[in-house]
Amino acid sequence: MTLSEGLMAAAIGVPLLMLLLCASAHLRRRLPAWFAIAPLPALAAAGASQSETLVLGNSRFALRFALDTPGALLLGSAALLWLFAGIFAARFLRDRRRIDGFVVCWLMAMTGSMGVFLVADLIGFYLMLAVLSVGASGLVLDGDGPDARYAGALYLGIALLAEAFLLGGLVLLAQATPGGSLLIRDAAAALPESPWRDPTLLLLLVGLGIKAGLVPLHFWMPYAYGAAPTPAAAVLSGAAVKASVIALLRFLPFGHAWPDFGMPLAALGLFGAFYGVAIGITHAQPKIVLAYSSVSQMGFVMAVIGIGLASGDPSTVVAAAFYAAHHLLVKGTLFLAVGVVALTGTAKLRRVRVPTAVIALGLGGLPLTGGALAKFAAKDVLGDSLAGSIAVASSVATTVLMLHFLQCLGASAAADSHARAPAALTGAWLAMVLASLAVPWALYLDIPVGTLPEALAPAALWSALWPVLAGGVLAIGWNRFRRKRLCLPATDVGDVLPHVVRAGVVAAQYCSGTDAFVRRWSVSCLTLLLAALLFGGLLAVAR
Incomplete structure (x- = not known):
């Protein structure tokens, strides 16, 4: 293994190892002092050679990691933020009695954050993005405000919605890549000739647009960043949200002009x-x-x-x-x-x-x-x-x-x-x-x-x-010249969500009651009889 490959392995492996050490309650309480150590391999990897590919696995299944120029730019910057925010977080946690959840989610989010900038295949990217999303939602849940639980649940729900669109796009990408390759560069190169090019682009742009906080599906940002503890808000707003940027830059072949998608974006x-x-x-x-x-x-x-x-x-x-x-x-x-x-x-x-x-x-x-x-x-x-x-x-x-x-x-x-x-x-x-x-x-x-x-x-x-x-x-x-401060709800369009939820609960109760009524034996028999009579009548008319 070369130096560059070793640094890429350590960039993900060190925070992942620290995450595994959280299984011990004794070690978990001591890990905040090591928060600043975990990003150092990623910082070193960002300045190393970009010509090597790290392969973890065997011929049946392997994850591949590599660096290109945009990945190195974002990985190095993210590592710096995780380093100094880690120092901030370690001191921040010293005054808190319950730190276990924060420690686990911090290391999980860091692992995913480093991974999305390094991963070179479709499966690995989706895996690292999922790890990042779960860890980030946990950091939001760990906030002290009264809305932290709702904000964390909303963050996770929006992340899952975005990843559902993204998964559809990744599946179509993989289907169109010749030779069964799962490498991102091969999938991007094959996209212009794909028979599912337009649906693939649409799914990718919607999923990654949600992740980026593109209006009008941006309302999770004020909820999440407002509720999260300060060091968590720093890394989420800085590093975590850039997963959508690196994905778009790698998945889209910019050598081809696509104004039908580019101009609306x-x-x-x-x-x-x-x-x-x-x-x-x-x-x-x-x-x-x-x-x-x-x-x-x-x-x-x-x-x-x-x-x-x-x-x-x-x-x-x-x-x-x-x-x-x-x-x-x-x-x-x-x-x-x-x-x-x-x-x-x-x-x-x-x-x-x-x-x-x-x-x-x-x-x-x-x-x-x-x-x-x-x-x-x-x-x-x-x-x-x-x-x-x-x-x-x-x-x-x-x-x-x-x-x-x-x-x-x-x-x-x-x-x-x-x-x-x-x-x-x-x-x-x-x-x-x-x-x-x-x-x-x-x-x-x-x-x-x-x-x-x-x-x-x-x-x-x-x-x-x-x-x-x-x-x-x-x-x-x-x-x-302003006479009175106009203060909209903290989540503007997101403020309609409680009304949507209430309407959904009412609709669900109505559907549940309707379903229970229809499933009664007498009603089912009557419905079947009416359907048979209707079907027979249609046959008679057709003759």
């Missing part, structure tokens, strides 16, 4: 980019605002993928992965900031708010931040068409939402003005701040999305700066 994505902002600015809870920011940003990523699919542009793969990697780092950092600010008094708040402001405005494309680089990389895919102009407007909208988030964040500070968050929490958050600033630059210089002179050109800096300035002016206007 782009339209939905761009609509979601503005919808998330429009609803997010009506809320005051920082975690809910960040949840709607994820709706907006994932919508933008889906729009980039949709435009690339419509035009058949292969450069979309790296550009979308780079944008998603930046969002992964930033969103995890902002959720950790929420946890730090909640334990920090107003007298100590500036040292937290200033770095957080830089990171948050980076989502809008603040010059010299990773966000500016990500927007610049996506610009080549979107071009100067209508989609490009709408993307610029989304930068303005994102800036408005992030300034609103910063205002809400300051209002959530600890009651004790001199309170200070524990050093472990502050240190983990600060490490993620540095990673969010430095890592995108390192990645930008290493992948084919642009050059340094292009990114630092005065025209590029101005094109990144003016939407942020415009967003700042709009944010000031919003705060000055």
